[in-house]
Amino acid sequence: MPLEAVIEEVSGQAVVIGSREQLLHLLAEASEIEHTLMCSYLYAAFSLKRAGEPGVSFELGETLERWRKVIMDVAVEEMGHLMIVANLTVAIGGRPHFGRPNFPVAPGYFPSGVAVRLTGFNAETLKHFVFLERPQDTRGQDSAAFEQDDYCREQAHLGLMPSAQDYATIGHLYEAIRTNLIAVNRELGGDVLFLGGKASQIGPPAIDLDGVEPIVDIAGAGRAIDIIVEQGEGSSADREESHYRSFLQIQRELDAAVADDPNFAPAWPAANSPVLRQPPEPEGKVFVNHPQAAELLDFACSTYGLLLRCLVQCFARSGNQIERDQASLMSAAIELMHVLGAASTALVRLPATREGSGVHAGMTFTMLRGVEPLLPGRVERRLLLERVDALSRTRCKLPNHVRQAIARASEQIEALE
Numbered sequence: 001m002p003l004e005a006v007i008e009e010v011s012g013q014a015v016v017i018g019s020r021e022q023l024l025h026l027l028a029e030a031s032e033i034e035h036t037l038m039c040s041y042l043y044a045a046f047s048l049k050r051a052g053e054p055g056v057s058f059e060l061g062e063t064l065e066r067w068r069k070v071i072m073d074v075a076v077e078e079m080g081h082l083m084i085v086a087n088l089t090v091a092i093g094g095r096p097h098f099g100r101p102n103f104p105v106a107p108g109y110f111p112s113g114v115a116v117r118l119t120g121f122n123a124e125t126l127k128h129f130v131f132l133e134r135p136q137d138t139r140g141q142d143s144a145a146f147e148q149d150d151y152c153r154e155q156a157h158l159g160l161m162p163s164a165q166d167y168a169t170i171g172h173l174y175e176a177i178r179t180n181l182i183a184v185n186r187e188l189g190g191d192v193l194f195l196g197g198k199a200s201q202i203g204p205p206a207i208d209l210d211g212v213e214p215i216v217d218i219a220g221a222g223r224a225i226d227i228i229v230e231q232g233e234g235s236s237a238d239r240e241e242s243h244y245r246s247f248l249q250i251q252r253e254l255d256a257a258v259a260d261d262p263n264f265a266p267a268w269p270a271a272n273s274p275v276l277r278q279p280p281e282p283e284g285k286v287f288v289n290h291p292q293a294a295e296l297l298d299f300a301c302s303t304y305g306l307l308l309r310c311l312v313q314c315f316a317r318s319g320n321q322i323e324r325d326q327a328s329l330m331s332a333a334i335e336l337m338h339v340l341g342a343a344s345t346a347l348v349r350l351p352a353t354r355e356g357s358g359v360h361a362g363m364t365f366t367m368l369r370g371v372e373p374l375l376p377g378r379v380e381r382r383l384l385l386e387r388v389d390a391l392s393r394t395r396c397k398l399p400n401h402v403r404q405a406i407a408r409a410s411e412q413i414e415a416l417e
Contacts, residue, residue, distance in 0.1 A: 003336060004018075004158055004159045004160060005017060005018035005022060005158040005159065005162075005163050006018075006158065007017075008179075010175060010176075010179050010310050011175060012051075013167070013168070013172050013175070013176075014166075015156070015165070015175070015176045015180075016163045016164075016165050016176065016180075017180055018158075018162060018163065018180065019161050019184065019185050020093065020158075020184055020188070020193070021160075022162045022163065022180055023092060023177070023180045023181065024089065024092070024162070024164075025162030026162075026165055026173070026176060026177050026180060027085055027088060027089045027092075027094070027097070027166070027177065028089075029110075029164075029173065029240045030085045030173060030174065030177060031082060031085045031086065031089070031097040031098065031100075031171060032099075032100040032101070032110075033098070033110070033114070033173065034081040034085060035078075035080075035082055035098065036037070036100055036103070036105060036116045037078055038078035038082065038115070038134065039079050039096040039118070039365040040116060040118060040119075040129075041069075041071050041074055041075040041078065041129070041411070042070075042072070042075045042123055042341075042344070042363070042365075043118045043119070043120070043270070043344075043362060043363060043365075044071060044120060044267075045068050045071040045072050045121070045131075045271040046270075046341070046344040046345050046347075046348055046363060046414060047120035047121045047267040047268050047305070047348045047362065048064050048067060048068045048266060048267050049061075049064060049069055049265075049266060049267060049268060050064065050065070051064075051065070051274065052215070052374065053268040054265075055264070055265050056266070057101060057264070058112065060257070060264075060266075063257070064255065064266055067121075067250050067253075067266075067290050068135060069248060070246050070249075071121075071250075073246075074232065074243045074247075074268050076209070077209075077210075077231050077232065077243070078232075079209070080209035080210060080211060080212055080231075080276050081211075081228045081231070082098075083202060083207065083209065083212045083311075083396060084204075084212055084224050084227065084228060084317060085097075085228075086098075086201075086214065087201040087202065087203070087213070087215050087224070088097055088215055088221055088224055090191055090196040090200050090201050090315055090316060091104050091186075091194050091196040091198050091201065091214070091215040091216065091220075091221070092194060092195070093195050094195060094196075094309075095315070095316065095372075095373065096312060096315045098308050098311060098371045099367065099371055100363075100367060101367075101369070102275075102364075102366055102367055103116065103117060103118045103273060103275075103364065104116065104117040104273040104284065104285070105363060107119070107148050107149070107151070108151060108153070109159050110271065111167055111168075112148060112150045112151045112152075112369070113142070113144040113151065113168060113169075113272070114132070114147045114170075115128070115142070115147070115148050116365075117146070117272065117273050117413075118271075118272070118273055118274060118362060118364070118365070119145075119270075119272050119273075120267045120268065120269065120348070120362065121266060121267040121270075122266075122267060122390060123140050123251075123254060123255075123258070124143040124144075124145040124146070124338050125143070126247060126250060126251045126254060127142070127143040127251065128142060128143045128145070128146045129243075129247045130175045130244065130247045130248055131143065131146075132170065133170070133173065133232050133242070133243040133247060134169060134244055135169070135242040135244060136168075136169050136171040136172060136175075138244075138402075140254040152166055153166055153205070154166070158236075170232075171229050174225050174228055175231050177223050177225065178222065179209050179385060181193075181222075182218065185218045187302070190217050190218055193218075194215070194216055194217055194218075194221075196309060197216075198216055199212035199317075199322060200315060200316040201214040201215065201315065202214075202314045202315060202326055203214075205327060206314065206323060206326035206327045206329075206330045207326075210227060211223070211224055211227035211228070216289065217367070221246050221337060223250075228342065228395065231243060232244060241340065244303030247276045251357045251385070254266070260329070268348045268349060268360050269358060269359055269360050270348045270359075270360050270361075270362040271286035271288070271347070271352045271359045271360060271361060271362050272284070272285060272363050273285045274286045274287075274288050274297075274352060274361060274362045274363075275287055275288065275364055275366075276288065276297055276298070276301055276364045276366040277366070286352050286359055287353070288353070288361045288362075288364070289352075289353055289354055289356075290350060290351045290352060290354055290361065291354055292350055293347060293350040293351060293352060293361035295395065295396055296343055296396050297347060297361060297363070297364060297398045298362075299343055300302060300343035300344055300347060300363050300393045301363075301364060301365070301366040301386070301392065302391060303336055303339050303340045303343060303391060304336075304340055304350070304363075304365055304366075305367075305368045305387070306336055306384070306387045306388060306391065306409075307333050307336040307337060307370060308368065309368075309374065309383075309384060309387070310329045310330070310332045310333040310336065310384070310413075311329070311333055311370070312371050312373055312374075313329050313373060313374060313380060314329050315373070315378070316373065318376065319376075319377075319417050320417070321417045324415075324417070325416050325417055328412045328413070328415045328416055329412070329413075329416070331408075331409075331412045332384075332388075332408075332409040332410075332412035332413050335405045335406070335408045335409035335412065336405070336406075336409050338400050338402070338405045339391070339405050339406055339409075340363070342398070342401075342402045343363070343396075343398075343402070344362070344363035347360075347361045347362055347363055348360050348361065348362050348363075375415070380416065381413065381414075381416045384413045384416075385410065385413055386415065388406065388409055388410045388413055391406050392407065392410065
């Protein structure tokens with residue numbers, strides 16, 4: 001196998017082809033892309049108003065509820081993509097990568113055409129979503145609000161270190177992953193490349209999302225990538241249920257609604273790029289410091305952190321009850337998703353700052369410093385229970401159904417072996 005990476009043209013794009021380490025590098029970037037897109041979509045969905053709120057009639061409320069459901073369904077599929085990439089990473093010998101940079105992601109981290117920030121639902125945000133999900137054969141134009149200077153991430157020397165893979169679309173990234181999988185599989189052989197094993201991955205019955213199943217060979221890896229691409233990133237333009245087409249349809253309906261009523265405001269004025277902590281470079285960010293909003297944001301981010309820990313613990317398990325424990329962890333994560341949704345929906349209805357600027361708060365999805373797997377067994381159970389107990393003791397005013405969801409999450413974690 002070549003010791004150093006090479007660049008080849010594949011379907012009109014330059015692809016960096018390297019070793020297993022290059023594959024792990026690309027899969028980590030894919031995980032971060034899926035993770036950040038999921039959060040971006042959730043933020044927009046949480047900001048939508050409901051029937052009876054200012055400027056929203058019952059009829060418009062039904063429309064907004066449908067838009068919310070479509071965006072949430074896309075976000076759930078993005079979570080599925082994150083889990084598929086995690087399975088693929090484990091299949092070739094790595095650990096699932098759930099870490100990512102905090103929002104807003106600085107230019108240079110992803111390719112210049114991939115700007116990632118948290119923004120509420122509006123025409124500019126929708127245009128950006130359409131641009132991000134566009135098929136590989138569609139040029140598209142990003143919203144002016146998200147455009148950034150062109151740059152490349154190339155290295156002066158392609159050697160042993162993994163190289164950044166620039167890509168025009170997210171579909172292109174997955175084609176680079178596919179090309180590397182085929183190349184490394186050819187050089188090493190399937191038994192050597194796919195050494196992670198089924199038991200270390202996740203699938204039914206613990207989780208029921210399209211494509212989330214153990215991967216053991218190059219054929220299964222190809223099918224997994226196909227599902228991701230077909231659902232949104234690089235899907236063909238005639239696939240009606242793709243993320244791209246779903247966002248296009250909402251965009252047309254929004255344009256029509258604004259044409260009928262230029263004052264139509266479908267969403268709360270959620271902050272662009274809200275942050276949990278005082279930023280050293282405040283430009284372009286909103287520091288959420290209103291007392292009520294700050295307390296609820298702290299709770300929401302803590303919920304999100306525990307949710308991620310539950311997902312991470314689903315992988316590379318051992319013992320006699322792997323599937324049962326995976327199901328318990330996934331059930332706890334789902335309960336925490338409901339808690340997170342309720343807290344995030346409430347946040348966007350609160351002022352962001354003490355100054356009362358008219359800007360509302362929003363969920364920042366602030367990351368833990370590390371989401372590596374906890375030590376198994378007694379340690380894992382103890383640490384997860386400590387966190388869920390902390391959530392249950394919050395001083396935030398939470399409705400009963402949210403507190404009940406926290407209690408159910410605790411019960412699922414208690415059931416771990």
